[in-house]
Structures are given as C-alpha cells and as structure tokens.
Amino acid sequence: MCVFSSPFPDVDIPDVSIYDYLFRGLTGAELDRTAVVDGASGTATTYRELTAQVDALAGAVAARGLGVHGVAAVLCPNIPAFPVVFHGLLRAGATITTINSLYTADEIAHQLTDAGADWLFTISALLPAAREAAERTGIPAERLVVLDGADGHPSLQDFLAAGAPAPEVAIDAATHIAVMPYSSGTTGRPKGVLLSHRNLVANVEQSRGLLDIGAEDRLLALLPFFHIYGMTVLLNLAFRQRARLVTMAKFELPEFLRIVQERRCSYLFIAPPLAVALSKHPMVDEYDLSSVHTTLSGAAPLDGELGTLLAERLGCRVLQGYGMTEMSPVSHLIPRNAPGVPVSSVGYTVPNMECRLVDPATGEDLEIPAVGESAAGHLLCRGPNVMLGYLNRPEETADTLDSDGYLHTGDIATVRADGVVTIVDRLKELIKYKGYQVAPAELEALLLTHPGIADAAVIGTNDADGQEVPKAFIVRQDGPVGEALDEGAVTEFVAARVAPFKKVHHVEFIDAVPKSASGKILRRILKTTDRT
The missing domain is CATH 3.30.300.30 (ANL, C-terminal domain)
Structure with a gap:
C-alpha cells in the first residue's frame, strides 16, 4: 500500500462521551462566557445556562423513558433551542437522527421509520408535516415535542421546568451510536450513518488545531446543524473552543449581512453558493464586514478563482475543507495558519488519518511522489472519525468500508509531495x-x-x-x-x-x-x- 497521512502530529482522542468532552471541563470563567446568541434578536445564553438546560432536558427525557436504547429524531432549524435538545438527548444516552428541515411529510416519515425513532422534536412552523409523519409512524402526541409550544404536545419549557436530575449514563464511547445523520454515500437512497461518540469527539479534536478557532471568535451558524458539517464544525467545535455561536434559522442575504455586521461575526462557515453572493452581490458593499477574519467553504467544491475573489472582497483568509458524513465529516482542511496552500485544494489530511489513492480501473495503489503531484486516483481514507457503518445496510457498508478499514469516498483526487490534496472529479453519482x-x-x-x-x-x-x-x-x-x-x-x-x-x-x-x-x-x- 502507498499510504500518505497528515504532516501534523497525531492528537490524543479522549475516550469519553461527546457531552463529557465538550462540557465537563468548563471552568468558572468559561461558564460565564456567552455560548449562543440568537442572530435575529440578540438574546444570549451563557455556557452556565446552556449546560443547565442540557442537563434539565436530559433529566426530563430520561424520566419519560428515553435513554440509552432510544432513538429520537430532531427536525429543527438553527435556533438556540437546537443545541439544548441535541446535547440533552446525547446526555441522556439516546441516539439522535437529525432530519432536514425542508423535508416533506413523506420524507420525514421514511427517515423516522428507517431510523426506528419513537420520539420527534420539532417547532410549530414545521408541525404540520411533522404531525403527519408522526401519525403515520406511530409516534404519539406526547412524544412529539414542539419546542416553542403547541396544544396537545409537550414543549421545551415543560421539560426544562420538570426538575428531573440528569441521569448517570454509562456507555462505550467507541461503539455507542450518538447520531444517525442520513447520507446517500456514494450512490443510492439516503442511509443512516452510524457515528459513535468517539467518532464525533475524534473529528473535533482532529480539526480544531488546524482551524484555530479561539474563545473570542464569533461563529455565524448558518449551515444547518442537522447536516454533519454544521453539527461538527459549528455545534461541537465552537463549544469545545468556548467560542460564541450566532444562530441563523433561514438564509436571506440582507439578514445574513446584518447579523455579521451587528454581531461582529469573525469566522464564517459557508457553502459555495453563498461564496458567489458574497463575492459578487452589490449589497455586500452596504455593510461593515470588517470583523470577518476567516471564511471556510465546505459541503461542495469551491472554485479557486471564486475563493480568491471572495478573499479580496471581504479582506479575509479563505479556506476550503473536504469530507463526508461517513467521516464525521472532516478528512482534509486548509489550515488557517498555513499561507501558500491554494484555495482550489482541500489542504492537508487531518491528524490521525491515513489515505491512499488507487487507480479507478485497476484498484492498484498509485505512487505518492517525492516531488510534484501524483496522478489522479480514487481517494480512500481511514481514521477514528470514520463511521461504524450504515444502519441495517450490510451490503452498502461492505461496498464503502473495505476489510482494511478504508472508506472509499467516491472522489478522485491528487496529492502533492508536501501532502496538499486536490479533489479533481468524482466517481460517485451524487x-x-x-x-x-x-x-x-x-x-x-x-x-x-x-x-x-x-x-x-x-x-x-x-x-x-x-x-x-x-x-x-x-x-x-x-x-x-x-x-x-x-x-x-x-x-x-x-x-x-x-x-x-x-x-x-x-x-x-x-x-x-x-x-x-x-x-x-x-x-x-x-x-x-x-x-x-
């Protein structure tokens, strides 16, 4: 095998739950820092208040029988209640399947059934589709939680006011499934991706040194928390770094620009369509975006010229990352403090990962060059952030994870002698x-x-x-x-x-x-x- 890995040293990955990893070590000063701000209203929640709400939610659901063997679905946009519910459910030992807020009742019902979810947490704006899906899948009204309240259903406030203590939960972080986001993998219908607590902890630990997010940073949380990108690099990584999350429930360019200006956001996480708007729309010049020092694009390929244009327009560092839901998701990143790495690339392999490039026609490993750039090959990745498999899909799991533990990404890449990886095409049909x-x-x-x-x-x-x-x-x-x-x-x-x-x-x-x-x-x- 011709293996290449990160130029950065491996990191230690704690053998703990994602809750313990993020919140157990909070100091007194950190507890009083702002954790979440509602971008629309400016309402702030401190880390002390957040952890108290997380513990209260965990106690309430545990008292109602939702725990280590339960599966709960979360259908919710990026609002301050999302991290409370998400980490409260994980604190109770439950497994979470996050659902796209744009889904129809049919799509919600399909995921509820496939994931085996018997609880559903949502908001009143999404209740019509959620209620129809819940009724079709046998979830009773008392287990359809409407966070902002609705007649006939429990609310978040009901749970927080219940006063039940958070349970003591013993799990194996390496094998207990924390989340089941849905992904199509390299082809086919969406499948539940089994990600353990260790997978989530590992990917935050692998990424945080490269992204260099500080406690003073304010991260605009536009990318949806239900997507693994927002879940890991926003919801979890921001909390690990004691930074401030500024939530935005729905994208509208004027509101986006207003929030960045008024909340003084410093680190933006975006996808390429927003990079186009920020680079070209005349409205951008009407707002003060000088607080932004870094923008990271992910979820789809960012053109190098567009990345350069964006950097010039905003006067900030533009990074690009690569990954898959099946890798929790980050496998490659341009580090914040690594000038000279082309924005058209996806940067370096993150620590603790090994990669190979294989000839798509023969399956033979391609040579890693001592100088210059390799030939293009199918990118294979192995590491502690790689999923345990697909839910109830042994054949698809075997097609994606080989016997050596390498995940077949379905993407074609090259690697330079210095370790910089560029995605050039894809095999997969997505x-x-x-x-x-x-x-x-x-x-x-x-x-x-x-x-x-x-x-x-x-x-x-x-x-x-x-x-x-x-x-x-x-x-x-x-x-x-x-x-x-x-x-x-x-x-x-x-x-x-x-x-x-x-x-x-x-x-x-x-x-x-x-x-x-x-x-x-x-x-x-x-x-x-x-x-x-």
Whole structure:
C-alpha cells in the first residue's frame, strides 16, 4: 500500500462521551462566557445556562423513558433551542437522527421509520408535516415535542421546568451510536450513518488545531446543524473552543449581512453558493464586514478563482475543507495558519488519518511522489472519525468500508509531495446542489411511480450559474397518459413530493435509457449526450 497521512502530529482522542468532552471541563470563567446568541434578536445564553438546560432536558427525557436504547429524531432549524435538545438527548444516552428541515411529510416519515425513532422534536412552523409523519409512524402526541409550544404536545419549557436530575449514563464511547445523520454515500437512497461518540469527539479534536478557532471568535451558524458539517464544525467545535455561536434559522442575504455586521461575526462557515453572493452581490458593499477574519467553504467544491475573489472582497483568509458524513465529516482542511496552500485544494489530511489513492480501473495503489503531484486516483481514507457503518445496510457498508478499514469516498483526487490534496472529479453519482446531496436513484424511483413514465434516469448538469442541478431523462409510457406528458408535468410531479433542493430542473425525453448488461444505468453516456 502507498499510504500518505497528515504532516501534523497525531492528537490524543479522549475516550469519553461527546457531552463529557465538550462540557465537563468548563471552568468558572468559561461558564460565564456567552455560548449562543440568537442572530435575529440578540438574546444570549451563557455556557452556565446552556449546560443547565442540557442537563434539565436530559433529566426530563430520561424520566419519560428515553435513554440509552432510544432513538429520537430532531427536525429543527438553527435556533438556540437546537443545541439544548441535541446535547440533552446525547446526555441522556439516546441516539439522535437529525432530519432536514425542508423535508416533506413523506420524507420525514421514511427517515423516522428507517431510523426506528419513537420520539420527534420539532417547532410549530414545521408541525404540520411533522404531525403527519408522526401519525403515520406511530409516534404519539406526547412524544412529539414542539419546542416553542403547541396544544396537545409537550414543549421545551415543560421539560426544562420538570426538575428531573440528569441521569448517570454509562456507555462505550467507541461503539455507542450518538447520531444517525442520513447520507446517500456514494450512490443510492439516503442511509443512516452510524457515528459513535468517539467518532464525533475524534473529528473535533482532529480539526480544531488546524482551524484555530479561539474563545473570542464569533461563529455565524448558518449551515444547518442537522447536516454533519454544521453539527461538527459549528455545534461541537465552537463549544469545545468556548467560542460564541450566532444562530441563523433561514438564509436571506440582507439578514445574513446584518447579523455579521451587528454581531461582529469573525469566522464564517459557508457553502459555495453563498461564496458567489458574497463575492459578487452589490449589497455586500452596504455593510461593515470588517470583523470577518476567516471564511471556510465546505459541503461542495469551491472554485479557486471564486475563493480568491471572495478573499479580496471581504479582506479575509479563505479556506476550503473536504469530507463526508461517513467521516464525521472532516478528512482534509486548509489550515488557517498555513499561507501558500491554494484555495482550489482541500489542504492537508487531518491528524490521525491515513489515505491512499488507487487507480479507478485497476484498484492498484498509485505512487505518492517525492516531488510534484501524483496522478489522479480514487481517494480512500481511514481514521477514528470514520463511521461504524450504515444502519441495517450490510451490503452498502461492505461496498464503502473495505476489510482494511478504508472508506472509499467516491472522489478522485491528487496529492502533492508536501501532502496538499486536490479533489479533481468524482466517481460517485451524487448530485451536489447548493451543498445538499441529491441521490439520482431516489428521484428515479419516484419518477417511475408516475403512470406516464416507462423508464427514467437522472444526472447532474450545470445550469447558467455553473451550479449542478438534477436533470431527468424520461421514456414515455405508451398510451394517452404517456403521450400527454411534458416537461412541466414531470417537474411539478417531483416538486410536489420532495424537498425543494431535490427538484428536477431540466427534463429531456428519450427513446430508451442506456443500461449495462446487468441493468445498471450508464449515466456517463447520458452526460456525454446532455444538451442542457
């Protein structure tokens, strides 16, 4: 094997729960620091208040029977209540599956069923879809918690006022599942990713020295906490560094800019679509963003020219990171204090990880060069942050995690002699739209339920702004229903049944979907003939 690793020394990973790792060591002075600020209102919560609320929530749910063997779902935007619920449930020993706030009732119900969740925590604005999903999956009203209150359901305030002491919970941090975010992996429908307490602790410890977040930093928490990126680098890493989280529940550019200006945010975590707005929108010049010293882009590839433009516009350091939900998620980062690393790269492998590049055609390891840059190869990663597997998916787990413990990322990368890694392409079929994962197979399965569609295939194609969007290739069913089918009918059918980021943007009608002898859709052929 030709293995390369981080140029930085390994870090010690405590064998403790994520709660103990983040909160047990708080000193008196740290307890009085501000932990969370509501970006909209400015309401602040100290670390002392946060930990008291976390403990109270843990005690309340434990008294109601939710503990080490329970699974709870959290459907909630980035509001100050989220960290209370998230860490309170973990404090009680429960396993959490976080759900995308944009999901429809069908999508929520699917995840609740697949994860085996028997509790659901949400807010009143999302209650209609949450209630429908809960009813369909057998979650009773007393276990559908509406954080801001709703008739017939317990609220967060009810739990905090209950006065039940936090339980003493004994778990094995290396094997007890802390969270089950859902990911499509390299292909297929979303699957529950089994991440242990040790996985979460490890990834914070691996990342924090490179990102160099200080206690005086104010981190704008726009990236959703339900996504592993926001969960690790915002919700957990910020608390470990005793920094201040400034929450933002929904993106609107004027509000984003106002919050950065008024809350004096210093460290921004974004995805590439926001990098475009910050680099080019004239509105940016109307606000004072001088407090920002660093911006980190992740969740999707950031173009080098765009990164440079962003750095010049904001007068800040721009970093890029890479990872997957299956790696908790960070495997590569441009360090904050490492000038000269191109922003078009994803920087260095984080400590405690080993990587390989293999030839996609032969599976043979590629040589790591003594000088210059390697050939492009499939990136494989191994480390303490790599998932335990997929929930109830042994075949998919075996396809992704090999017998040597390497996770097959599905991305094609190069590595320089000095260890800088660049992602150049991807093997996997996932479409990355505005940082969200869209699985072609999920949309194809939905399209095939339409009576006018005989066959379907979905690929990613670029729109006018260079953003990757889903495109459907449709084979019409014989007969009047199929003959009447047009692009508008297809896009409306999908839009009514999925979250907005999964909508089909383009439709092309074809005579037959190209497939291999084994029946696998040959997407590469569709990509080469794509006329979008």
